[in-house]
Amino acid sequence: xxxxxxxxxxxxxxxxxxxxxxxxxxxxxxxxxxxxxxxxxxxxxxxxxxxxxxxxxxxxxxxxxxxxxxxxxxxxxxxxxxxxxxxxxxxxxxxxxxxxxxxxxxxxxxxxx
Amino acid sequence: xxxxxxxxxxxxxxxxxxxxxxxxxxxxxxxxxxxxxxxxxxxxxxxxxxxxxxxxxxxxxxxxxxxxxxxxxxxxxxxxxxxxxxxxxxxxxxxxxxxxxxxxxxxxxxxxx
Numbered sequence: 001x002x003x004x005x006x007x008x009x010x011x012x013x014x015x016x017x018x019x020x021x022x023x024x025x026x027x028x029x030x031x032x033x034x035x036x037x038x039x040x041x042x043x044x045x046x047x048x049x050x051x052x053x054x055x056x057x058x059x060x061x062x063x064x065x066x067x068x069x070x071x072x073x074x075x076x077x078x079x080x081x082x083x084x085x086x087x088x089x090x091x092x093x094x095x096x097x098x099x100x101x102x103x104x105x106x107x108x109x110x111x112x113x
Numbered sequence: 114x115x116x117x118x119x120x121x122x123x124x125x126x127x128x129x130x131x132x133x134x135x136x137x138x139x140x141x142x143x144x145x146x147x148x149x150x151x152x153x154x155x156x157x158x159x160x161x162x163x164x165x166x167x168x169x170x171x172x173x174x175x176x177x178x179x180x181x182x183x184x185x186x187x188x189x190x191x192x193x194x195x196x197x198x199x200x201x202x203x204x205x206x207x208x209x210x211x212x213x214x215x216x217x218x219x220x221x222x223x224x225x226x
Contacts, residue, residue: 004155031212042115042203042217043156050212088156092212100169101215103156 004032004089004104012110019076021107023089024069030092032065032072033101037086046074046087081113116140119204119218126194127226134189134221136204144210145187147179150201150220162187163210194225 007022023032031050035043049056049065049072056063062075076083086108090101117138126132138145147159161169162181176198178190187204201222205215 033214035217040201040220040222042117042119042219043205043215044115045214045216048212048214100158100161102158105153105155 004091004102006087006089006104006107008107009105010108010110012112013079015079015081015111015113017079019079019083019109019111021074021087021089021109023072023074023104025072025089025091026070027091027093029067032063033090033092034061034063034072034074035088035090035103037088037106039085043088076109079109079111081111083111084109115216115218117204117206117216117218119202119221121221122219123222123224125224125226126191128194128196130191130194132191134191134202134204134223136187136189136218138185138187138204138206138216138218140206140216142206142208142216143184144207144213145181145184146205146207146215147187147189148203148205150203152200156203159189161210168210191223194223196225199223199225 004025033048034046037043047058060077065072086106088103088106090103120135144163149157159173160179165181180188201220203220204218207213207215
């Protein structure tokens with residue numbers, strides 16, 4: 001079964017506004033990561049939050065993690081047109097002989113100038 | 114640039130062809146991954162290599178054959194593919210298979226005709 005699931009699937013906002021994306025997952029995790037993907041390109045790692053952390057900041061990014069609700073959110077403040085991309089959460093959990101990342105379907109963010 | 118390169122960037126092949134995708138990482142990492150990204154679907158992990166040994170194979174059809182000759186190079190050999198195999202194939206690397214972020218290449222856009 002799929003681990004991470006983002007919500008909403010698509011989000012369109014004006015430049016300067018804040019964008020919030022949510023991720024829910026189903027089983028216990030070691031950490032949760034957020035990635036960004038520009039159209040047709042590879043993913044770029046944004047931030048990693050460990051299971052014992054509740055909040056983490058990186059520049060205009062703020063990530064929260066609520067392990068009791070099995071959910072995380074990514075907040076991008078003061079958005080820019082260049083933030084337009086797909087954003088994925090990935091849950092790190094142990095499976096078999098290696099730890100794996102399982103990605104959600106992503107949120108497509110469009111920031112209008 | 115993430116330090117992970119993939120060639121070719123685009124590939125069109127018939128169902129009877131044999132081709133190979135190449136990935137190279139210049140980061141000194143010990144783990145490498147192949148992912149498949151199809152439209153409207155989450156990223157699917159195909160194979161994981163750690164220190165050149167395959168540690169995970171997520172029920173991938175035998176028409177996909179990975180090869181990891183050393184810790185810097187990863188290949189995906191393709192043989193008698195189906196049209197539904199058309200997708201973006203992404204390579205990634207990480208320092209190990211533990212709690213690390215992954216660094217992705219730009220991907221190979223594969224079209225099977």
